[in-house]
Amino acid sequence: MNLHTYNFPKLTEAGIAFSTLRTDPVLLAEAKARGFYCADTPYNAIFSTLFFKGGKLNLKKDLPEDFKNAALPYFKALAASFEPKHEEKKAVCAMLLSELVDL
Numbered sequence: 001m002n003l004h005t006y007n008f009p010k011l012t013e014a015g016i017a018f019s020t021l022r023t024d025p026v027l028l029a030e031a032k033a034r035g036f037y038c039a040d041t042p043y044n045a046i047f048s049t050l051f052f053k054g055g056k057l058n059l060k061k062d063l064p065e066d067f068k069n070a071a072l073p074y075f076k077a078l079a080a081s082f083e084p085k086h087e088e089k090k091a092v093c094a095m096l097l098s099e100l101v102d103l
Helices: 013-018 026-033 042-053 065-080 086-100
Strands: none
Touching: 013 065, 026 086, 042 065, 042 086, 065 086
16 A cells, blocks of 8 residues: 555644544554554654654655645544544554654
């Protein structure tokens, strides 16, 4: 699956702040296939740090603008949502981070 062509939902700032996103089964299946579910990858660790302590992302310089503008709001909304199981949220967010950030 190419995440750069995935049709992420369009989210507003309010939609991100008050997110009730559920885990997208397509993205969860892809995260599992890529080894991010209940895993100990650097991207899972970055997500945990961001989730529990906050921080700043070091975005890749060559990201296509349309992907960045769709994936980042989705990442923020999913990370803030109370709906998904934490393991699912962590897996999908770690997968997105693997496409978005430099280690």
